[in-house]
Amino acid sequence: MVEWTDFERATIQDIFSKMDYEAVGPAALSRCLVVYPWTQRYFGNFGNLYNAAAIIENPMVAKHGITILHGLDRALKNMDNIKETYAELSVLHSEKLHVDPDNFRLLADCLTIVVAARWGKAFTGDVQAAFQKFLTVVVFSLGRQYH
Amino acid sequence: MLSEKEKKLIAEILERLTPVAEDIGSDALLRMFVTFPGSKTYFSHLDISPRSAHLLSHGKKIVLAIAEGAKDISQLTVTLAPLQTLHAYQLRIDPGNFKLFSHCMLVTLACHMGDDFTPVAHAAIDKYLSAFAAVLAEKYR
Numbered sequence: 001m002v003e004w005t006d007f008e009r010a011t012i013q014d015i016f017s018k019m020d021y022e023a024v025g026p027a028a029l030s031r032c033l034v035v036y037p038w039t040q041r042y043f044g045n046f047g048n049l050y051n052a053a054a055i056i057e058n059p060m061v062a063k064h065g066i067t068i069l070h071g072l073d074r075a076l077k078n079m080d081n082i083k084e085t086y087a088e089l090s091v092l093h094s095e096k097l098h099v100d101p102d103n104f105r106l107l108a109d110c111l112t113i114v115v116a117a118r119w120g121k122a123f124t125g126d127v128q129a130a131f132q133k134f135l136t137v138v139v140f141s142l143g144r145q146y147h
Numbered sequence: 148m149l150s151e152k153e154k155k156l157i158a159e160i161l162e163r164l165t166p167v168a169e170d171i172g173s174d175a176l177l178r179m180f181v182t183f184p185g186s187k188t189y190f191s192h193l194d195i196s197p198r199s200a201h202l203l204s205h206g207k208k209i210v211l212a213i214a215e216g217a218k219d220i221s222q223l224t225v226t227l228a229p230l231q232t233l234h235a236y237q238l239r240i241d242p243g244n245f246k247l248f249s250h251c252m253l254v255t256l257a258c259h260m261g262d263d264f265t266p267v268a269h270a271a272i273d274k275y276l277s278a279f280a281a282v283l284a285e286k287y288r
Contacts, residue, residue: 034266035273052267109250113269116257123258125181128251132182 002137004079011130015115016076021069024118028111029065030056036106042099068107075138083141090145101143108135149278153271154220160256160268161214168214171255172206173198178251179244186244213252216279223282235286242287245280252276 004012033040034052043049046060055061071089078085093099112132116123149157164171177197180187193201216226224231234240253273257264 031266031269035270052270056266109253113253113257113264116254117261117264120258120261123254125178128178128254129182 001080002082007126008130008133009079011127012076012079012134015127015131016073019069019115020118021066024111024114025065025067025069026056026062027065027114028107029068030058030061031114032103032107032110033061035110036103039103039106042097042103069111072138075134075141079134082137083144086138086141087145090142093142094146101139101146104139104142108132108139111135149220149271149274153274154217156268156271157220157275158217160260160272161217164210164256164259165214167259168210169203169207171252171259172208172210173202174206174258175248175251175255176202176206176209178254179248182251183244183247186247189238189240189244209248213276213279217275220275220278223278224285227279227282231283231286234283239287242280242284245283249273249276249280 033043033049033055040049043061043064046058046064048054048058049061074085075082093101112128112135115131116128119127176195180190180195187195193199193205195202195205212227212230216223219226253269253276256272257269260268
């Protein structure tokens with residue numbers, strides 16, 4: 001089981017309580033599709049992903065970004081049981097969506113960078129470490145049921 | 148693969164960072180030490196506490212080398228030749244750490260540049276840092 005320090009719990013809750021889901025979700029997913037273009041393979045039916053501007057303005061990308069970000073709320077409310085929390089979603093991503101679990105890490109990195117850009121200097125090394133630890137656990141849990 | 152546009156963007160961004168190389172470099176290093184503690188093992192002989200002289204000078208060295216390489220990316224192998232030898236035969240830092248540092252550089256840039264660190268800029272710099280790391284590790288084996 002993952003051990004969280006008080007600082008980590010408080011920091012992670014703080015980051016999400018200040019999160020503008022409608023802005024950060026779309027920004028993180030679109031950034032991932034721009035920086036790692038091969039991830040577009042999973043979004044063949046999302047319409048125009050032809051260039052960075054198109055991706056950033058794509059309403060389906062935006063909507064999905066918000067959905068994904070809210071998906072993290074579950075882990076937030078169950079920090080002591082993240083693996084179980086995502087068991088079903090892991091099976092879904094493996095057996096139905098066929099997403100290479102490496103992509104979860106890429107998206108997590110993009111999310112970190114979007115949050116960092118919004119927080120600026122307040123996103124210290126300690127805050128980054130706590131946030132990345134949380135995302136690492138989520139990423140691991142989402143990949144856990146692949147076989 | 149870097150387009151001409153991207154090379155230009157990279158050179159521009161890194162030129163702007165050169166005057167604050169110390170701050171950017173030490174910030175990225177510190178983030179790496181906190182987020183990926185294994186990376187600290189290469190610095191047991193230095194004082195890497197926040198704002199220490201060692202951390203500032205080391206951070207500055209790294210960012211200036213990255214900026215220098217950006218001036219002519221097609222010549223990276225030539226520009227980095229001495230650093231390649233240093234890392235391969237003396238420092239022998241596991242190249243996995245280059246990725247970790249690159250990630251922390253990106254986070255530092257995001258904090259520093261805010262909205263100016265657009266997805267296109269992010270992609271360009273990420274590609275450059277990957278190329279830089281690959282060239283740096285070329286003499287390892």
